[in-house]
Amino acid sequence: MNIELAMNLPLTDIEFVQREVTLNEILRGTMMDFQSIHIGVKNKKTGTIYPCIFTSFIKEIYENDISSNINTLAKVAGNVVAFLNFIIDRIQEHDELFVGIKAVKDIKAVHAAKFICYKTAQGLQRRTVRGYGGTLLSFFQWLKDKGYSDEEVVIRWVERARTVDRKKEFYKTPLAPFKQYGANYPTKKTLKPTKEKLKDFGDEDDDERRKMTEYLINLSRDIAPEIALGLCLQFYGGLRKGEVVNLTKAEFNIEYRRSMEVMIRDNRALLFSRLIDTKKENPKRLSYLNTDLARQTIFDTNLVWDVYDEHFRNLDRLRGEGRLAVTTAVFIDNNGNPMSAKVYEKRFMKVKKAFIRSLRGHKNYDLFNGHVWNTHIGRGVFTNFLVSMNFLPAQIAIARGDRNLNSALDYIDKAFTKKQIREAVNELKSVKTGKFGYIDIADVKQFVETKWGDTK
Template identity: 40%
Template sequence: MELSESYRFIVKEIREVDGNNKVVSIMLHDLRTNIQVPHPITEFITVKYAYHGKSLNSQLLPARILCRFLNYILKSIDKKDKLFMQLSITGLKSLNLYHGSNYISHLTRNGLSRNTIKLNEAILTNFFVFLNENKYIHEKIEIEYNFYKDRRTVKSLFEKSHLQTKYPTSRKSSTILKLKDFGKNRYELMILFIQVARAISPDIALGICFQFYGGLRRGEVVNVTKLDLEVIPYESMIVSIKDNRHILFPHLEDTSNEFPKRTNYLSPRLCKQIIMDIPLVWEIYFEHMNYLQTMKPKNKQAIFLNKDGNAMSGKVYDRRFNKVKKRFLKELLKQGRYEDYTLLNESYWSTHIGRGIYSNILFDMKLTPTQIAIARGDTNINSSMEYVDEKTTINAIKDNLPRITKLSEKYFNN
C-alpha cells in the first residue's frame, strides 16, 4: 500500500480540556485504522500564529497550506521522486528549500493564480524560517528581511535563482471577481485602510472617509469645494454634491473621471450627503484642514489638491487610492490575516468599494431598503422615493451612530 494511501496530514480544531477555547492541531491520520494522532509540527502553528494572537481562522489557513505541502511530500515519495526519497529515511530533518520550490512550481503547473501561489509561498517561507530557527533541519538557511517602519518581514526564500522556482505570469484573469465590500471584517479593515492612507497618502484620507462613511463616488469626492462642506465640529458634517468641474478642472480637456454622477438625476436638495459623525472622521478632517493651510493652492476652493496645487483629478485620486490599496494588502499579509488577504487580493476592487461598504454599514444599522436608497442618493425605488420622509432616514442614521462608532473605535484604538 502506498504511503500517501496509508497516511494523510489533516487539520483539526480541538477544544481545550479545561475551557471552551479551541486550538488548531495538525494531525497524522492513519487511513487504515482511522486513528488520528497530533503531529509535533503543530508547534509551527502554535509558535508563529497562536502565540502572536492570531484568530482561529488566521491559524487554520496556514495549517491547511502546510498539510497540503506535507501530503505532496508523501505522494512524491510514492512516485519515487529522487528529490524526496531521502525524506522517507531521515524524515523532515532532510527537508530543504528545493522541496518547497518544487511544490510551488507544482502549484504553478496546476494553474493556480499568482496571488494564491504567493500566499502559499509566504506560509512556506515562515515554515522554513521556523525549522531553521529551531535547528529542526540540516540545511542552514540565510534569512533576509524587508523593513517598513517598525516592522520586519522575511523575504521569500524561494525566489533565489538557483532554485528555479516556477511562478505564473502576473497577467490578470478575465474572470476575476469584482468585490463590492470588505466582507465580514469590514469595520476592522476600514480602519486599517484609512490608517494606511494617513501614513502614505494623507491627501486622500478624508476622501476615503467620505466614501466609506458617506458613500460618495470618486467623481463626487474630487468635486467637493470648501463651500460645499457644512460642518458643525464634532456634531455634523454634510457634503453638498455639485458639478464644480468648470471651477476646479478648467485645465483638463476631458473631465469624465470627475463627473459627479448623482447631480445628473437628483435635485440639489437631495444631493446633500451626511457623513457619519465618528471620532476618526473628525480627526482626519482637522488633519486635512491643517494640511491645506500648509499648501499653496492654485485653486483656493479645492479641498483635494495635487502636488502642483491644482484640484486633484479623478485619475490622480485613483492612483493615490491604488497606492494605499497595495500597501494595505501587504499589511494584511504581514499581520497574518490570510483569509482577508486572499479575498481582497484575488478580487477586483477600486474606489467604488466605498459605496458598498457604506451600504453594508446602513444594513447593519437596520435601515429599510427605502432609507438606504435615500442615504446613498439612489433612485432605484422610483416613485416611492417622494413619499419617504428624508428626516426619518437621517434620524435613523444618527440614532445608530453610537453603535457604529463603538465598532469603529474598537479597532481604531487597538
C-alpha cells in the first residue's frame, strides 16, 4: 500500500509506522539473518500493517551506508514517519495548507517547513530539530530522483572549516534545511527547560563514585535482584543494556573469584523471537566489532562475585522448576521469558526511584535528583573508573570497546589536554580489533585491591 491508496481510507483509520524486520540474505554462500527497518501504513481498526514505498528510501539511502546501524535506520525512519503523520493530523484539522494533499506529489517543501516549526514549538533541542531537517532534505531529494515528486528543494550551502590531522580543511553543509520556506529552528527562547544529563556518580571523587555504585547495586539486590548482575556489568564493565540482555551463560568467560570477561553476542533470534521490534535489544558494539572479537573485561570485585553467585543460584532454581522459557537466558522477567530491554529499563527506574528517595538529606541528593540519568550512566561511571586508574585516552577507548574517541569525549575531555586526545585518535587507528574491550587483569587486580581495598 502506498500513500495514495492510504489516502483513500478514512484518515482517522490510518497512521504511518516503522517496524524492525528480520531479513534473510545469502552472503558468501551462507544464509544470514540481518535486521532492517521498514515503514508501513497501519489500519488502526484492524491492526494490519501494509508495506509502503518509503521503505525504499531507508534501504537505498541509508541501509547500504556502512556507517549506518539499526539505530540510525530507526531514527531516520522515525523522522519520516513523524512527518507523514503530522501531515495526516493537519489534514484532519482542515489546515488550508495541507487539505490539498492527495498523493505523494502533493507534498511540498513548505509542508516540511511547517513540520520543523511544529517541532521547534515543542521545545526540542536545535540538534534534534536539525536532525529532522536533514532527514527530510534527503527524503525530498529521493522523491525527486525517483520521480515521485517534481519538488526541487532549494538548498543554501555554507562553508565551514575543521581540523583533520593538524590540517585545516573546508567542507560545505546545508544551512538550516527548509529555512527559506519558513522553517524556524530552536533558539534559547524556544528551548524548554531540561535537566542536565548526569555522567558520573562521583564528581571526580573516586571513593564517592565507588560508594554510590555499591549502594545502588546493593539496593537493587533488595528491590530488583533480577537486574543486579546487569548493573554490575554496566558499572564495572561499561556494557550497554542491549548487550546485557543478550547474554547467555555461554558468554561468561570466568576464572572464579579471579577474573571475569563477557563476550558480546547478538542472541536476539534465540532470546527475543516473541518480540516484533528488537531495536532496544540490539548489541551496539557488534555494529563496529567482529562477533568473535567483541568482549569486555569486568572489574570483578567481591560485590560483583557475590551478586553473580546469587543470580546464577536463582537461575538454577528456576531452571529446576521448569520456569524458564529459554533455559540459556541469563536475565529473566516475571513470566520466565528472557528479559527485554524495556522491562530491564522499568526495573532500573524502580531501583533509581528508591535510590533517590533514600538519599533525602544526603549531600548528593540534588546531584541525583536534579539530573537526567538512565541505565547508560553505568557506562559513564565505568569510564571514570578508568580515568582514576590513570588510563590515557586511547587506553580508555580500548577498555570501553570503542573504535574511536567520540563517545568517550563527554567523560574525558576535562581530564586530558587536546594534545593527548589528538594523539589518542592517531593511536587508535593502529590498534588491533581483538584488543577492544580488554583490560589487563593485573591492572584490574591492582586497582580494586590497592585503591578500593577489595581483596579476595
